Amino acid sequence: LLMFGRKLATRLLSQIQRYRACIDLMKSTDVRIIFTRGTLFPHGFVLAKECRVLYALHNKMREYFDKMMKIAHEKDILIVGVSDLPRDMRFFRIIEDKLKLQVPHVNDYVFLKLVLEEGDITTPLLVEKEKGKKLENWYEFYMNARGDILKFEYITKEDPLEVQRKIASLASSLVYPSPLRRDRGRHNLSILIEARMKAHDYLNTLRDLTHAALRAASISLSELIDKHKGVKI
Known part of the structure; x- marks a missing residue:
């Protein structure tokens, strides 16, 4: 339990540092979009209130996330979370339901690894709930980049397709080499x-x-x- 607590505390602290880095970047430079590794917010953390230190760290993480998103909204900056090994099954379950598939359950990474060609992207998916928590204006999509399946998460009140085009265009320029460079x-x-x-x-x-x-x-x-x-x- 002690080792688990230390590991969880480390993850919470790393999230706090990530949000602080994004805040410092937005305050010190004129950026329009920020790509940050990992999910925008780890909704999966479930803590007992008796774990006072971990609970305080979790609240601090939430505080910095809200502060980061507030500054991003005020400065019209888009923050994108990029996960290189997504384990969700959200996309697979939708396809399974729509097409009435009779196949073993797999996560989105495994499913899209078989379906997407290199350079393909999925349509933006509105995420309304995560781990029972209601979300607003939260979107995600997947891209096959050099054989790897990347998940992109973003929050926007604008047209999610237009925002996706911007993200996909910039992400492609980062992932794929330019012949001019x-x-x-x-x-x-x-x-x-x-x-x-x-x-x-x-x-x-x-x-x-x-x-x-x-x-x-x-x-x-x-x-x-x-x-x-x-x-x-």
Whole structure:
């Protein structure tokens, strides 16, 4: 239970940091659309009120989400959640019902992996409820991007099809390489791949610096202990 609580707390904190990063970005730069990894809001968290720390973190997460969406609305900024391994069955159940399919139940990722061709997108789906909670103006759609099924979530009061076209167009330019882009003689890469590579390099550098600092601190502590051996206090 302790390990589960720590894991859940980590997830809640990561969501809070993600919302804070989006808020800082909207305040400091002139952006029109933000793609952020993961669902816009994790409705699946169900906490007992007795878990006071987790409950407080959950409320804080909700507070930052509402603040983020308020700023986005005021500045006319579209925030899009992108999930690369969706586990929902919402789309499959609709198709199953409409076409009267007699097939084993699978999640949307597995179903659309078989159905969508590369570059295909589904129609926007209005999500009215999630985990029993009522939602307003919440839409989602799927895209087959290089064989991967991505789910896009967004909240809008505008025409959801027009907003989807904007998202799909920008997402395609991020996922697929442009023949006009070159990067120091290497093969053309999408912006998304380049960003991931740079983030990976930065993470390795940060890890090396952290390890070096810890080693230096350990050596200094060891020398200090050796220096004061036998000294009576």
